[in-house]
Amino acid sequence: MYFPNFVDPKYYRVLPFWGNIGSLGPVYPGILAALIGSYALYAGLALLFGRRSYCSTLCPSAVMYGGTLGQAMIKYNYSAPASRKHIGSKFKESLYPIIGSAWILILIAAYFSYLANTGGRFADPYGVDPAVIYSVTVWNVIWYIFFMSIPLVGMSPCRRYGWCTTGTFVGFFSRIGLFRLKVHDPSQCVKCETKACVTACEVGAGDLAGQFIKQGYFKSSKCVGSGSCVLACPYDNIYFYDVRNVLSELRQRLKKK
Incomplete structure (x- = not known):
């Protein structure tokens, strides 16, 4: 209509x-x-x-x-x-x-x-x-x-x-929302010699690894979430974080109560 x-x-x-x-x-x-x-x-x-x-x-x-x-x-x-x-x-x-x-x-x-x-x-x-x-x-x-x-x-x-x-x-x-790229272990990014996540990024986010090391996650209005960095990481350390993770964490907290 x-x-x-x-x-x-x-x-x-x-x-x-x-x-x-x-x-x-x-x-x-x-x-x-x-x-x-x-x-x-x-x-x-x-x-x-x-x-x-x-x-x-x-x-x-x-x-x-x-x-x-x-x-x-x-x-x-x-x-x-x-x-x-x-x-x-x-x-x-x-x-x-x-x-x-x-x-x-x-x-x-x-x-x-x-x-x-x-x-x-x-x-x-x-x-x-x-x-x-x-x-x-x-x-x-x-x-x-x-x-x-x-x-x-x-x-x-x-x-x-x-x-x-x-x-x-x-x-x-996206920048003000829930989505971000997170790492399981920021110290692994410090030890990583290749920084393959950076060279694999489709939009040229050269400070990707730096943000992972500094704050444990990466957030940017330029990030299109293609997943190239996730696939390129040799340690399987990077993952998507969005509303599904938020709801999962909320359910876990409710179960503990």
Whole structure:
């Protein structure tokens, strides 16, 4: 009921069936509730399970970063000239203009798309929608340019450079939520000679091992929870911590009482 543009044939000529969840199609009045609700759902999932609930599962773009191809390109995080400047768990200040501009542009495109689809003066009889133009530019042009530029900009550029608005959105809620990467024994990280978790990280979190040693866990808005570090650890020391662990600990405390 919330998606009349999916079932009404008169909208087929202007509706792009994008492969990317979170890509922006025409903003019709009937879709606003579902659009807002989806972002609320993303926020809730990120609070409970971290950014991986979107960036490593729901977003199909993540598929292109997986498997042997993705693993082979992780090395560029530490060899690509532009990438070396953005190693770490935090977004550098130089990226704030990119993050801010992406949000401003997507909101402007959504606003004019909404006006166009309510019969306003921005309505285009040829079906050229402002939000569709934005989607085509970002996901059908820029995304693939960045993907092919990985040897120069590093792995997972949409995640690391903040130009995916949905990614930065769920990243914020992940940062303040329950998800984190934890280690069973921080002293093991001190003795580890390879620091394989760092070189395996898809988003170039160079301070991963340092946070493990200092506080026993790692938390970052850039972490997409792909699990590469968990698999790379030669001591099986790293594990995911989220709402399931919280509930398990709560049950154990209740049993003791």
